[in-house]
Every structure is written in structure tokens, then in C-alpha cells.
Amino acid sequence: MDKHTQTLRWTQMLQAKKKLEDHQFQVDLFPTQKECLEYLKGLLKDQVSVSVGGSMTLFETGIIDFLENNQDIHYLDRYHSDHPHEIYHAALSCDYFLTSTNAVTMTGELYNVDGNGNRVAAMIYGPEHVLVIAGSNKLVKDLQAAQDRVKTLAAPANCVRLNKDNPCTKIGYCADCQLPTRICSAAVTLQRSHVPGRIHVLLINEDLGY
Secondary structure, X not given: OOHHHHXXXXXXXXXXXXXXXXXXXXXXXXXXXXXXXXXXXXXXXXXXXXXXXXXXXXXXXXXXXXXXXXXXXXXXXXXXXXXXXHHHHHHOOXXXXXXXXXXXXXXXXXXXXXXXXXXXXXXXXXXXEEEEEEEHHHEXXXXXXXXXXXXXXXXXXXXXXXXXXOOHHHHOOOOOOOOOOOOOOEEEEEOOOOOOOOEEEEEEOOOOXX
């Protein structure tokens, strides 16, 4: 991303921040993923329990590596468990749940589509704190644009990543398939953080995830 695009994205991030805060989300902005990671290192300590939703952004930012190698927290690790569904359930009562989002609208909503539904379930209710880490590439105009982003980018890319032989991997966009391997089962719009500040959005001025 060149400096002019960075400047434009930062302006958009500031606008989205205001709208999200109007909906009781807590919001912080970071120029780089490194600065975001340093912030999280200062926040996640003192043996708090932490779990995550499936997210390429968490891998790309180094957050997963940090969680796996930090002895100062209790990490509920879905990726190295023989019983991941037990971790999904335990995550609902953790102190901090970390995830990304499929889209952040300029009107102040978070839009997500899930297969299992464990990610959106934890975002909606359960963990005391939800940290949503997202690159500025996930900013979209409105909910319609958010839905389009999932259908034309996020869902097909994740199907490729997960080796799902779904039609979207061949044609490049959602075909609304009804196959057993479909990864789109629950579409959730978070319009507001019911508990003020419980959902904390960390926007990074870089391209991250799908």
C-alpha cells in the first residue's frame, strides 16, 4: 500500500471509528500490525484466559504465535486440541476472545459469516471481552457492500484455504451451494455492543486477512 492510499485509508478509519463508537463499540486505530501486537502484549497478561476465532489476520499479525508462546496467559488453543469443539464451548466463558471480522461498515456495523457458528456466538455473548482485529482493507460502505465482500472474496478465499471443493473456488464467487462442505451457515450483523465497550475493535492501517 503506497503512502497516498495509507492516508486515504486512515481518513476512512477515523470516520468508521466515530460510527462504531456511536454504537457503543470501543475502537482503537493502529498504523501498523506491529503496534497493534505490542498493545495486545501489554493487555493480555496476569493469567487471563484467552481464546480465538478462526482468522488469518491473527496469524498474519503474529498474534497466534504470541498466544502460543506466552506463559503469562491461559490460552485455550483450538488449533492444537484433539477436541476443538470442547475449546469452542470453553471459549464462551473466557476473559478475552480474539477474532477478526469479515467486514466493518462505514455506518458502524460488523458483518460476519460463519460455518460452525462458534466465532459469531462468542462475539455475541459469553466472553467478558471481545477483541476484533481487522485490517483497513475490510472497511466497506454499508451492509450490502459487506455481504458482497463475503460472497466475492472472503468466502471463496477461505474455501480455497480450507481445501473445500465448493463451486466458489472454481468460479470465484458464491453460488449459494447446499453442499456438506459449505462454510456459510450463519450470517450475523453486530449493530451495537450491548454492553458498552465489551466489543473492542482494533483497526490496523494495513491489508490483512480476507
